[in-house]
Amino acid sequence: MSIELQLSLARGDFSLDVALSLPGRGVTAIFGPSGCGKTTLLRAIAGLEPDVQGTLQVGDRCWQGPDRFLPTHKRPLGYVFQEPSLFAHLSVQGNLEYGLKRRKGQPEKIALASAIELLGIGHLLQRKPHQLSGGEQQRVAIARALAVSPDILLMDEPLAALDQQRKQEILPYLESLHQTLDIPLLYVSHSRDEVARLADHMVLLSEGRVKATGSINALFTRLDLSLAHEPGTETVINAVVAGHDAHYGLSHLDFAGGRFTxxxxxxxxxxxxxxxxxxxxxxLTLEHQGQTSILNIFPATVEALAEAGPAHITVRLLLGNVPLLSRITRKSAEELGLAPGTAVYAQIKSVALMT
Amino acid sequence: MSLTDADLTALLVTLKLAAISTCILLLVGTPIAWWLARTRWRFKFLIEAVVALPLVLPPTVLGFYLLVTLGPHGPIGGLMETLGGRPLAFTFSGLVIGSVLYSMPFVIQPVQNAFSAIGNRPLEVAATLRASPLDRFFTVAVPLAAPGFITAAVLGFAHTLGEFGVVLMIGGNIPGETQVVSIAIYDHVEALEYSQAHWISGGLLLLSFVLLMAVYALNRRFTVVKT
Structure with missing residues (x-):
């Protein structure tokens, strides 16, 4: 299954015009600054923007075409809005069952019980929405969207309306969703941090147009995009747990370019x-440093360099075929004589592990 | 001495009139209120002005036009006569039509405001949860607008209770059919039966007060629940 779309909309001085082919599994982040059309794109996919023109094909079903517009309630999707938007007149249970009762005929991919468990809301079922905290409300809203067993889950900045503490409360649930669900999730966000934690693929939007699309690792390390030049620029690497060193309390994590400890x-x-x-x-060093406290040192090749501010350079390295960014001073880059093709050793001082 | 049989009959006619008019208004007014709350039609203000007209129009003016329309020589009254019925003027049905028009803004406006206050979001949420438009209306819009419906029903009912001018113009004063309490009071005062007038007036005052109190008390409960 994949999602093919070509959608356009003109509204005042804003226009959306995108053509995309999105993977049918994993988390795809729709990323960009406020006002770039992320939410409009997601709403268009959900059929909530009746003025949108174009085509939308999800798997083998046509949701929108030249003479076809499947109304929202007939699209097998789940949608989580920025604000929890629970029905105030229904209990938590009533909210969860609202979609469940109307699911008729579609196979149950996610049981309500497992959605309740996944989001940890079992103890809230009898409450009314106004008795819940913002974070709890949003968890109920996510469970409610899952309970309809959608073919695709759309989330519009589900964390944006929450404070930092509530975000930290929900992120683990979203991460476990990512690992449990085998339906595609489109996740609108302007938070680089959330995208780095959750997404596999990414669509970069700017002023209603697609600027770039690809795997998160590829996009985060592309020097021609601004993502690689922000102060907190990072590389996201997928790895698997390969073993433990009980004596030192260390874990070995294998990735395509080597092994992290x-x-x-x-x-x-x-x-x-x-x-x-x-x-x-x-x-970066030109020779392998034997005498060092740094555990993670990898041989790498410089692929490209780009200026990052007056004093710094962002270097794109390849570890095997895995790209990795390094931020060093221009002075160091000149002294090391770095150029595309230079063989170096990348010394990684610290690695954040996200499960 | 308390109420006479004639007064009781007038009271019953009034209550029946208010109940029937309120029911009709809720049935007819709700779709209009929904449409007014949701439409983006640029001339919507025309309809809103028409709905609000009975608020400012002297009831006698409304009654006069109704009399002209519903009487034997009016378009509707004439049509009724050709169809073998009788003209609606000076009948209970005529009174119902008058009351419905007279109390229309008191029912439509609270419901319209309640629908507007819900906003689009809950309906969009319901759509993403597979609810069809009609389903969304009955399972989301109506329950969320419940306070508006209660206000509308009580105001519509209470306002019809106090109707005088319209009734006088098109209902006449037929005991058991079109004689309502406000007219009964007027008759008593004309006949200098102040004690009778006191009884009915006091009763009407108390009833109106209790109804309005109920509206405000219920609305407070709803607002407390909502926030």
Whole structure:
């Protein structure tokens, strides 16, 4: 299954005009600054923007075409809005069952009970929405969207209306969704951090147009995009747990370009994990330094360089075929004589492990 | 001495009139209120002005036009006569039509405001949860607008209770058919039967007060629940 769309909309001085082919599994982040059309695109996919023109094909079903517009209630989707938007006149249970009762005929992919468990809302079922905190309301809203067993889940900045603490409360649930669900999730966000934690693929929107699309690893490391030049620029690397060193309390994590050794509580073998390496935590040497406290050193090749501010350079490295960004000073780059093709060693000072 | 049989009959006619008019208004007014709350038609203000007219129009003016329309020589009254019925003027049905028009803004406006206050979001949410438009209306819009419906029903009912001018113009004063309490009071005062007038007036005052109190009390409960 994949999602093919070509949608356009003109409204005042804003226009949306996108053609995309999105993967039918995993989390696809629709990313961009406020006002770039992320929400409008998601609403268009849901059929909530009746003025949108174009075509939309989800799997083998046509949701919109030249002479066809499937109304929202006939599209097998789940939608989580920015605000929880629970029905005030129904209990939590009533909210969850609203869609469930109307699902008729569609196979149950996600049982209500497992959605309730996944989001940890079992103890809230008898309450009314106004008795819940913002974070709890949003968890109910996510469970409600899952309970209709959608073919595709759309989320419009589900964390944006919440404070930092509530975000931290919900993110783990979203991460476990990511690992449990085998339906595609389109996730609108302007938070780089959320995208780095959750997304597999990414669509970069700017002023209603698609600027770039691809895997998150590829887009985060593309030097021609602004993502690679922000102060907190990081590389996201997918790895699996390969083993533990009980004596030192370390875990070994294999990725396509080698093996990371990180501290942290032991995770089950073969569990997929996601690593975040900040570009400024990657230093470069021309020769392998034997005498160093740094555990993670990889041979790498410089692929490209780009200026990042007056004093800094962002270097795109390849570890095997895995790209990795390094942020060093221009002075260092000149002294090392870095140029595309230079063989270097990347010393990684710190790695954040996200499961 | 308390109420006479004639007064009781007038009271019953009034209550029946108010109940029937309120029911009709809720049935007819709700779709109009829904449409007014949702439409983006640029001339919607025309319809809103028409709905609000009975608020400012002297009831006698409304009654006069109704008399002209519904009487034997009016278009509708004449049509009724050709169809073998009788003209609606000076009948209970005529009174119902008058009351419906007279109390229309009191029912439509609260319901319209309640529908507007819900906003689009709950309906969009319901659509993403597979609810068809009609389903959304009955399972989301109507329950969420419940306070508006209660206000509308009580105001419509109470306002019809106090109707005088319209009734006088098109209903006449037929005991058991078109004689309502406000006219009964007027008759008593004309006949200098102040004690009778007191009884009915006091009763009407109390009833109106209790109804309005109920509206405000219920609305407070609803607002407390909503926030």
């Amino acid at each position: 990180v501290a942290g509580k032991p995770l089950p073998l073969d569990q997929p994990v996601r690593l975040q390496v900040l570009a400024r935590d990657v230093s």
